[in-house]
Amino acid sequence: MRNGASFSSPGRAKPKTAPHAGIRPLWFYGMFTLLLAGNALTGTALLFSPEIAKVLNGQTEQVIQAYEDRIAQLRVEVDRLHSRSYAQAGDINLQLQELSQQQEMLLEQHQLVKVLVDKAGELGIQTAALGSSPGEVAMAAPTNASGNPDIDETARALAQMMGETEHAMTSIAQTATERTTSIVNEMAEIGIRVSLPDALDGVGGPLLAPSDGGDAAPMIEDANAVMAALVRYKAARESIDAAPIHLPIAGTYRQSSGFGNRRDPFSGKRAFHSGLDFAARSGTTVLSAGQGVVTFVGVRSGYGNVVEVTHPSGLVTRYGHLSGFLSSKGQKVHTGTPIAKVGSTGRSTGPHLHFEVRQGSRAMDPKQFMEAGKRLQALLG
Known part of the structure; x- marks a missing residue:
């Protein structure tokens, strides 16, 4: 045909086509070489595995030993801290016990001094008012971070209160004694002899051998001395009432x-x-x-x-x-x-x-x- 299309005629050979792309020889040989090398290394590892294990095990033992040594050091440190904590706790408990004993003693002293202050007031001797009771001081005491009482601050407050009560007792005894002496001297000037008791009444008991630790508390002895001074002062005051030293007339004169x-x-x-x-x-x-x-x-x-x-x-x-x-x-x-x-x-x-x-x-x-x-x-x- 003349339209430019050609047709193959029977008996004419077909033209050859380009071959398909496959695995290149260089890559093939490279992969094969790597495979052989890996197998060789695996075999070597299997052959020398005990020695490698020993090396690895040696490093592990060193690491473990280091950790064990550190743990032992930590245990020693913890034990030391515990011992210190127990010691401190023991000191705190001992100090708290001492404070409790001081508080009980101060409470008894506070009650005694209150009686003496009231008695002195009845006789016209005015003293400084007593502060808070020991129980109130303990309740108002500050606490530390652990919730326990601040020992130093509480001890300071109790010591201050003890000083106040002792000062009150000393003041009462001194004032009563000075006034008694003045009354006795004034009466002597006008020829009146004042009879004063030498000691508190109501003492006695069987004569027994002394015993260890049987002495009266200094606080009780001090309170008895103050009361004796007040008793003598009361007797001196009564001598004033009995003496003819008062104005005998009322009104204008x-x-x-x-x-x-x-x-x-x-x-x-x-x-x-x-x-x-x-x-x-x-x-x-x-x-x-x-x-x-x-x-x-x-x-x-x-x-x-x-x-x-x-x-x-x-x-x-x-x-x-x-x-x-x-x-x-x-x-x-x-x-x-x-x-x-x-x-x-x-x-x-x-x-x-x-x-x-x-x-x-x-x-x-x-x-x-x-x-x-x-x-x-x-x-x-």
Whole structure:
């Protein structure tokens, strides 16, 4: 045909085609060589496996030994830390036990001192107020990180409280002793002897041999000493109440005449005046100058109406020129007890109280008694 297409004719040979791509010889031989090398190495490894194992095992043993040594060191360190911790715990427990004992002792001391402070207050001796109780201090004590009480801070607080209680006891004893001495000296100046107890009452018991550890606690001994000082002071105070050293008149008055020689208001001559005169309105209340017993109610020459009181010291106070009586013979009176009324009976120029202090038949200057009373009242506050 003429269209350019050619057809093969029967009997003509077909043209040859290009061959397919396959495995290149170089790669094949390379892979084969690697395979042989791997097999050789495997065989060598199998042949020398005991020696390799030994080497590997030797390194492992060294590593294990190193770890075991480190673990042993750590155990020693842990044991040492535990021992230190146990020791510290033991010290803390011992310190806590000591603090507990101190707290118990301080609690007992605090209770004793509180009784003494109250007793001193009743007798007019004021001391600094006690702080918190030991239990309150323990409750308020700070704690450390472990929740235990801060030992140093708690010990400091307890020591401070113990110092305060000891200071309170010392202050009470010192004040009571000083006041007792002042009272005794003042009384001696006016001829009154004060009787004081030497020690606390209510002591005794069988005579037994001493025993170890049987001594009384110093705290108890100190408290007993303070109480003894208060007992003596109480006795001294009672002597003040009993002594005729207090003002014998109430209300408005003036001292119109003193003790000793003076110009007699009736004769105009010098004469001895045996007491003090207190000019006051008629009917003014007359008071007992001290504790005692009314031993006379009646009339005496020159004195008019008279009341006499005998005091524990043996001194007698006489109240004259009275307009009326407010007491009776045999009546017990105290300082300030109303016993009569001011008047102008007897040898008198006008309403006044004639007041005497007598020792037996001898008249004593009442002024020294009144002055002693003022000083003692100032001492007692």
